[in-house]
Protein backbone atom coordinates (compact mmCIF):
# COMPACT_ATOMS: atom_id res chain seq x y z
CA UNK A 1 0.00 0.00 0.00
CA UNK A 2 1.17 3.55 -0.73
CA UNK A 3 1.79 5.82 2.23
CA UNK A 4 -0.74 8.56 2.78
CA UNK A 5 0.90 11.98 2.39
CA UNK A 6 -2.39 13.87 2.36
CA UNK A 7 -3.08 12.99 5.96
CA UNK A 8 -6.73 12.61 5.02
CA UNK A 9 -6.85 8.84 4.92
CA UNK A 10 -7.25 8.96 1.13
CA UNK A 11 -4.31 6.73 0.16
CA UNK A 12 -4.97 3.34 -1.37
CA UNK A 13 -5.38 1.67 2.03
CA UNK A 14 -8.30 3.94 2.94
CA UNK A 15 -9.99 3.51 -0.43
CA UNK A 16 -9.62 -0.28 -0.20
CA UNK A 17 -11.24 -0.28 3.21
CA UNK A 18 -14.15 1.67 1.82
CA UNK A 19 -14.49 -0.78 -1.08
CA UNK A 20 -14.39 -3.65 1.37
CA UNK A 21 -17.01 -2.03 3.54
CA UNK A 22 -19.31 -1.52 0.57
CA UNK A 23 -18.76 -5.08 -0.61
CA UNK A 24 -19.59 -6.42 2.81
CA UNK A 25 -22.79 -4.38 2.94
CA UNK A 26 -23.84 -5.62 -0.49
CA UNK A 27 -23.07 -9.19 0.47
CA UNK A 28 -25.07 -8.79 3.66
CA UNK A 29 -28.09 -7.43 1.79
CA UNK A 30 -27.85 -10.25 -0.72
CA UNK A 31 -27.56 -12.75 2.10
CA UNK A 32 -30.74 -11.47 3.77
CA UNK A 33 -32.54 -11.83 0.43
CA UNK A 34 -30.94 -15.23 -0.10
CA UNK A 35 -32.24 -16.43 3.27
CA UNK A 36 -35.76 -15.30 2.30
CA UNK A 37 -35.44 -17.07 -1.06
CA UNK A 38 -34.05 -20.33 0.35
CA UNK A 39 -30.65 -20.04 -1.32
CA UNK A 40 -28.79 -22.02 1.34
CA UNK A 41 -27.98 -25.61 0.39
CA UNK A 42 -26.16 -28.36 2.24
CA UNK A 43 -23.39 -30.60 1.05
CA UNK A 44 -22.71 -33.73 3.05
CA UNK A 45 -19.40 -35.43 3.78
CA UNK A 46 -19.43 -39.11 4.80
CA UNK A 47 -17.88 -40.36 8.04
CA UNK A 48 -16.40 -43.87 8.03
CA UNK A 49 -16.61 -46.02 11.17
CA UNK A 50 -13.27 -47.87 11.27
CA UNK A 51 -14.54 -50.63 13.59
CA UNK A 52 -17.32 -51.73 11.22
CA UNK A 53 -15.99 -50.43 7.90
CA UNK A 54 -19.38 -48.79 7.31
CA UNK A 55 -20.29 -45.20 6.58
CA UNK A 56 -22.23 -44.44 9.75
CA UNK A 57 -22.95 -40.76 9.26
CA UNK A 58 -22.39 -37.55 7.37
CA UNK A 59 -21.52 -33.96 8.28
CA UNK A 60 -23.73 -31.23 6.83
CA UNK A 61 -21.74 -28.28 5.44
CA UNK A 62 -23.58 -25.16 4.35
CA UNK A 63 -23.14 -23.44 0.98
CA UNK A 64 -24.88 -20.36 -0.35
CA UNK A 65 -26.21 -20.80 -3.85
CA UNK A 66 -25.76 -17.18 -4.94
CA UNK A 67 -27.75 -16.18 -8.07
CA UNK A 68 -24.71 -14.72 -9.88
CA UNK A 69 -21.62 -15.78 -7.91
CA UNK A 70 -22.49 -19.47 -7.83
CA UNK A 71 -21.74 -21.58 -4.76
CA UNK A 72 -20.30 -19.49 -1.93
CA UNK A 73 -18.43 -21.47 0.75
CA UNK A 74 -18.73 -20.86 4.51
CA UNK A 75 -15.51 -18.79 4.53
CA UNK A 76 -17.29 -16.29 2.26
CA UNK A 77 -20.29 -15.48 4.43
CA UNK A 78 -20.45 -17.10 7.87
CA UNK A 79 -18.35 -14.61 9.84
CA UNK A 80 -20.27 -11.74 8.24
CA UNK A 81 -23.53 -13.46 9.15
CA UNK A 82 -22.39 -13.99 12.73
CA UNK A 83 -21.52 -10.29 13.12
CA UNK A 84 -24.83 -9.22 11.58
CA UNK A 85 -26.82 -11.44 13.93
CA UNK A 86 -28.00 -13.78 11.17
CA UNK A 87 -26.60 -17.03 12.57
CA UNK A 88 -29.88 -17.94 14.28
CA UNK A 89 -31.75 -17.83 10.96
CA UNK A 90 -28.98 -19.70 9.16
CA UNK A 91 -28.84 -22.47 11.75
CA UNK A 92 -32.63 -22.81 11.71
CA UNK A 93 -32.54 -23.36 7.95
CA UNK A 94 -29.53 -25.69 8.13
CA UNK A 95 -31.17 -27.81 10.84
CA UNK A 96 -34.42 -27.99 8.81
CA UNK A 97 -32.60 -29.16 5.69
CA UNK A 98 -30.35 -31.60 7.55
CA UNK A 99 -33.10 -33.26 9.59
CA UNK A 100 -35.37 -33.54 6.53
CA UNK A 101 -32.49 -35.15 4.56
CA UNK A 102 -31.81 -37.51 7.44
CA UNK A 103 -35.48 -38.56 7.39
CA UNK A 104 -35.33 -39.13 3.62
CA UNK A 105 -32.19 -41.27 3.91
CA UNK A 106 -33.68 -43.35 6.70
CA UNK A 107 -36.81 -43.88 4.59
CA UNK A 108 -34.52 -45.09 1.78
CA UNK A 109 -32.92 -47.64 4.11
CA UNK A 110 -29.79 -45.61 4.91
CA UNK A 111 -29.38 -45.54 8.67
CA UNK A 112 -27.15 -42.47 8.92
CA UNK A 113 -26.41 -39.90 11.57
CA UNK A 114 -26.22 -36.26 10.44
CA UNK A 115 -23.85 -33.80 12.12
CA UNK A 116 -24.61 -30.06 12.12
CA UNK A 117 -22.19 -27.27 13.09
CA UNK A 118 -23.30 -24.68 15.66
CA UNK A 119 -21.90 -21.18 16.13
CA UNK A 120 -21.37 -19.05 19.23
CA UNK A 121 -24.69 -17.22 19.05
CA UNK A 122 -26.58 -20.51 18.69
CA UNK A 123 -25.35 -21.66 22.10
CA UNK A 124 -26.45 -18.39 23.63
CA UNK A 125 -30.00 -18.96 22.43
CA UNK A 126 -31.87 -20.56 25.33
CA UNK A 127 -34.67 -21.65 22.95
CA UNK A 128 -32.40 -23.88 20.86
CA UNK A 129 -32.97 -27.21 22.69
CA UNK A 130 -36.80 -26.93 22.48
CA UNK A 131 -36.55 -25.89 18.84
CA UNK A 132 -34.40 -28.92 17.99
CA UNK A 133 -36.62 -31.30 19.95
CA UNK A 134 -39.73 -30.08 18.09
CA UNK A 135 -37.96 -30.32 14.73
CA UNK A 136 -36.90 -33.93 15.35
CA UNK A 137 -40.38 -34.89 16.51
CA UNK A 138 -41.95 -33.25 13.44
CA UNK A 139 -39.75 -35.28 11.08
CA UNK A 140 -39.89 -38.47 13.12
CA UNK A 141 -36.09 -38.56 13.41
CA UNK A 142 -34.70 -39.98 16.67
CA UNK A 143 -32.41 -37.59 18.62
CA UNK A 144 -29.55 -40.11 18.46
CA UNK A 145 -29.45 -39.57 14.67
CA UNK A 146 -28.49 -35.92 15.15
CA UNK A 147 -24.96 -34.89 16.11
CA UNK A 148 -24.02 -31.29 16.90
CA UNK A 149 -20.50 -29.85 16.58
CA UNK A 150 -19.07 -26.86 18.40
CA UNK A 151 -15.56 -25.44 18.25
CA UNK A 152 -13.42 -24.73 21.30
CA UNK A 153 -13.81 -21.01 20.62
CA UNK A 154 -17.59 -21.33 20.84
CA UNK A 155 -17.25 -23.22 24.11
CA UNK A 156 -14.92 -20.72 25.72
CA UNK A 157 -17.12 -17.69 25.12
CA UNK A 158 -19.52 -17.52 28.04
CA UNK A 159 -18.71 -21.09 28.96
CA UNK A 160 -21.36 -21.35 31.68
CA UNK A 161 -24.24 -20.50 29.33
CA UNK A 162 -22.81 -22.63 26.51
CA UNK A 163 -22.40 -25.59 28.87
CA UNK A 164 -25.99 -25.30 30.04
CA UNK A 165 -27.38 -25.27 26.49
CA UNK A 166 -25.18 -28.23 25.59
CA UNK A 167 -26.30 -30.18 28.62
CA UNK A 168 -29.95 -29.64 27.66
CA UNK A 169 -29.29 -30.73 24.07
CA UNK A 170 -27.48 -33.80 25.29
CA UNK A 171 -30.30 -34.64 27.67
CA UNK A 172 -32.51 -34.97 24.57
CA UNK A 173 -30.23 -37.78 23.39
CA UNK A 174 -28.25 -35.75 20.84
CA UNK A 175 -24.51 -36.50 20.52
CA UNK A 176 -22.11 -33.58 20.87
CA UNK A 177 -18.62 -33.15 19.43
CA UNK A 178 -15.81 -30.65 19.94
CA UNK A 179 -14.83 -29.58 16.40
CA UNK A 180 -11.34 -28.57 15.22
CA UNK A 181 -9.99 -29.99 18.46
CA UNK A 182 -6.47 -28.85 19.28
CA UNK A 183 -6.54 -25.55 17.39
CA UNK A 184 -8.31 -23.39 19.96
CA UNK A 185 -7.47 -22.46 23.50
CA UNK A 186 -7.22 -26.11 24.39
CA UNK A 187 -7.61 -26.50 28.06
CA UNK A 188 -7.97 -29.80 29.83
CA UNK A 189 -10.21 -28.13 32.39
CA UNK A 190 -13.10 -27.74 29.97
CA UNK A 191 -12.67 -31.25 28.56
CA UNK A 192 -13.06 -32.39 32.11
CA UNK A 193 -16.22 -30.35 32.66
CA UNK A 194 -18.00 -30.38 29.30
CA UNK A 195 -20.88 -32.65 28.43
CA UNK A 196 -19.46 -33.88 25.09
CA UNK A 197 -19.24 -37.30 23.43
CA UNK A 198 -16.72 -36.94 20.62
CA UNK A 199 -13.49 -35.11 19.83
CA UNK A 200 -12.89 -34.15 16.21
CA UNK A 201 -9.17 -33.75 15.88
CA UNK A 202 -8.35 -30.92 13.49
CA UNK A 203 -6.94 -31.80 10.11
CA UNK A 204 -3.82 -29.74 10.87
CA UNK A 205 -2.67 -32.72 12.98
CA UNK A 206 -4.19 -35.49 10.88
CA UNK A 207 -3.12 -34.53 7.36
CA UNK A 208 0.59 -35.28 7.79
CA UNK A 209 0.56 -37.90 10.52
CA UNK A 210 1.93 -40.40 7.97
CA UNK A 211 5.17 -38.43 7.51
CA UNK A 212 5.52 -36.07 10.47
CA UNK A 213 6.44 -37.81 13.75
CA UNK A 214 5.15 -34.94 15.90
CA UNK A 215 1.73 -35.06 14.23
CA UNK A 216 1.73 -38.82 14.71
CA UNK A 217 2.48 -38.42 18.41
CA UNK A 218 -0.34 -35.91 18.80
CA UNK A 219 -2.86 -38.12 17.01
CA UNK A 220 -1.90 -41.22 19.01
CA UNK A 221 -2.08 -39.45 22.37
CA UNK A 222 -5.34 -37.72 21.51
CA UNK A 223 -6.98 -41.05 20.66
CA UNK A 224 -5.88 -42.29 24.08
CA UNK A 225 -7.08 -39.14 25.81
CA UNK A 226 -10.48 -39.41 24.13
CA UNK A 227 -10.86 -43.08 25.02
CA UNK A 228 -9.79 -42.51 28.61
CA UNK A 229 -12.53 -39.89 28.87
CA UNK A 230 -15.06 -42.30 27.29
CA UNK A 231 -15.18 -40.19 24.15
CA UNK A 232 -14.72 -41.18 20.54
CA UNK A 233 -12.00 -39.69 18.36
CA UNK A 234 -12.99 -38.51 14.89
CA UNK A 235 -10.14 -37.60 12.54
CA UNK A 236 -10.84 -34.93 9.93
CA UNK A 237 -8.84 -34.21 6.79
CA UNK A 238 -7.86 -37.75 5.83
CA UNK A 239 -6.48 -37.27 2.34
CA UNK A 240 -4.70 -40.54 1.55
CA UNK A 241 -4.63 -44.28 2.20
CA UNK A 242 -1.45 -44.23 4.31
CA UNK A 243 -3.00 -41.78 6.78
CA UNK A 244 -6.11 -43.95 6.90
CA UNK A 245 -4.01 -47.05 7.70
CA UNK A 246 -2.14 -45.22 10.47
CA UNK A 247 -5.39 -44.03 12.04
CA UNK A 248 -6.78 -47.56 11.93
CA UNK A 249 -3.66 -48.85 13.67
CA UNK A 250 -3.95 -46.20 16.36
CA UNK A 251 -7.55 -47.20 17.13
CA UNK A 252 -9.15 -44.01 15.88
CA UNK A 253 -12.97 -44.39 15.80
CA UNK A 254 -14.20 -42.43 12.77
CA UNK A 255 -12.58 -40.70 9.81
CA UNK A 256 -13.66 -38.01 7.42
CA UNK A 257 -11.76 -36.54 4.48
CA UNK A 258 -11.27 -36.13 0.77
CA UNK A 259 -9.77 -39.64 0.55
CA UNK A 260 -13.17 -41.15 1.32
CA UNK A 261 -15.30 -38.43 -0.28
CA UNK A 262 -15.54 -34.68 -0.69
CA UNK A 263 -18.66 -33.01 0.64
CA UNK A 264 -21.37 -33.48 -2.02
CA UNK A 265 -24.95 -32.48 -2.76
CA UNK A 266 -27.42 -35.18 -1.68
CA UNK A 267 -28.45 -36.08 -5.26
CA UNK A 268 -24.84 -37.08 -5.96
CA UNK A 269 -24.04 -38.55 -2.56
CA UNK A 270 -27.13 -40.76 -2.19
CA UNK A 271 -26.24 -43.18 -5.04
CA UNK A 272 -22.69 -43.41 -3.64
CA UNK A 273 -24.05 -44.22 -0.16
CA UNK A 274 -26.48 -46.83 -1.51
CA UNK A 275 -23.72 -48.48 -3.55
CA UNK A 276 -21.39 -48.65 -0.54
CA UNK A 277 -24.15 -50.15 1.58
CA UNK A 278 -24.91 -52.75 -1.09
CA UNK A 279 -21.19 -53.64 -1.35
CA UNK A 280 -20.92 -53.97 2.43
CA UNK A 281 -23.97 -56.23 2.61
CA UNK A 282 -22.68 -58.36 -0.28
CA UNK A 283 -19.26 -58.81 1.33
CA UNK A 284 -20.84 -59.62 4.72
CA UNK A 285 -23.06 -62.20 2.96
CA UNK A 286 -19.99 -63.62 1.22
CA UNK A 287 -18.19 -63.99 4.55
CA UNK A 288 -21.19 -65.83 6.04
CA UNK A 289 -21.37 -68.22 3.07
CA UNK A 290 -17.64 -68.92 3.24
CA UNK A 291 -17.72 -70.01 6.88
Ligand code: C2E
Nearest residue numbers: 061062073074094117118119237238239256257258259263
Ligand atom coordinates in the same frame (compact mmCIF):
# COMPACT_ATOMS: atom_id res chain seq x y z
P1 C2E B 1 -15.55 -27.93 9.83
O1 C2E B 1 -16.83 -28.14 10.54
O2 C2E B 1 -14.30 -28.27 10.54
O3 C2E B 1 -15.71 -28.74 8.48
C1 C2E B 1 -14.63 -29.36 7.79
C2 C2E B 1 -14.15 -28.51 6.65
O4 C2E B 1 -12.99 -29.15 6.08
C3 C2E B 1 -15.15 -28.37 5.50
O5 C2E B 1 -14.92 -27.13 4.86
C4 C2E B 1 -14.73 -29.54 4.59
O6 C2E B 1 -15.13 -29.35 3.25
C5 C2E B 1 -13.24 -29.49 4.73
N1 C2E B 1 -12.61 -30.81 4.49
C6 C2E B 1 -13.16 -32.04 4.67
N2 C2E B 1 -12.29 -33.02 4.37
C7 C2E B 1 -11.13 -32.41 4.01
C8 C2E B 1 -9.84 -32.90 3.57
O7 C2E B 1 -9.59 -34.10 3.47
N3 C2E B 1 -8.91 -31.97 3.28
C9 C2E B 1 -9.16 -30.62 3.37
N4 C2E B 1 -8.17 -29.78 3.05
N5 C2E B 1 -10.36 -30.13 3.79
C10 C2E B 1 -11.33 -31.00 4.10
P2 C2E B 1 -16.11 -26.13 4.52
O8 C2E B 1 -17.29 -26.89 4.01
O9 C2E B 1 -15.54 -25.03 3.69
O10 C2E B 1 -16.51 -25.57 5.95
C11 C2E B 1 -15.63 -24.77 6.68
C12 C2E B 1 -16.13 -24.49 8.08
O11 C2E B 1 -17.33 -23.70 8.05
C13 C2E B 1 -16.55 -25.75 8.83
O12 C2E B 1 -15.41 -26.39 9.37
C14 C2E B 1 -17.45 -25.17 9.90
O13 C2E B 1 -16.70 -24.63 10.97
C15 C2E B 1 -18.11 -24.02 9.16
N6 C2E B 1 -19.46 -24.44 8.74
C16 C2E B 1 -19.82 -25.18 7.65
N7 C2E B 1 -21.16 -25.35 7.61
C17 C2E B 1 -21.66 -24.74 8.72
C18 C2E B 1 -22.99 -24.57 9.24
O14 C2E B 1 -23.99 -25.05 8.72
N8 C2E B 1 -23.09 -23.85 10.40
C19 C2E B 1 -22.01 -23.31 11.04
N9 C2E B 1 -22.19 -22.63 12.18
N10 C2E B 1 -20.75 -23.47 10.58
C20 C2E B 1 -20.58 -24.17 9.43
Ligand code: MG
Nearest residue numbers: 059117149179
Ligand atom coordinates in the same frame (compact mmCIF):
# COMPACT_ATOMS: atom_id res chain seq x y z
MG1 MG C 1 -17.62 -29.54 11.73
Ligand code: MG
Nearest residue numbers: 179180200236
Ligand atom coordinates in the same frame (compact mmCIF):
# COMPACT_ATOMS: atom_id res chain seq x y z
MG1 MG D 1 -13.51 -29.35 11.89
Ligand code: MG
Nearest residue numbers: 151179180202
Ligand atom coordinates in the same frame (compact mmCIF):
# COMPACT_ATOMS: atom_id res chain seq x y z
MG1 MG E 1 -13.06 -25.99 10.68
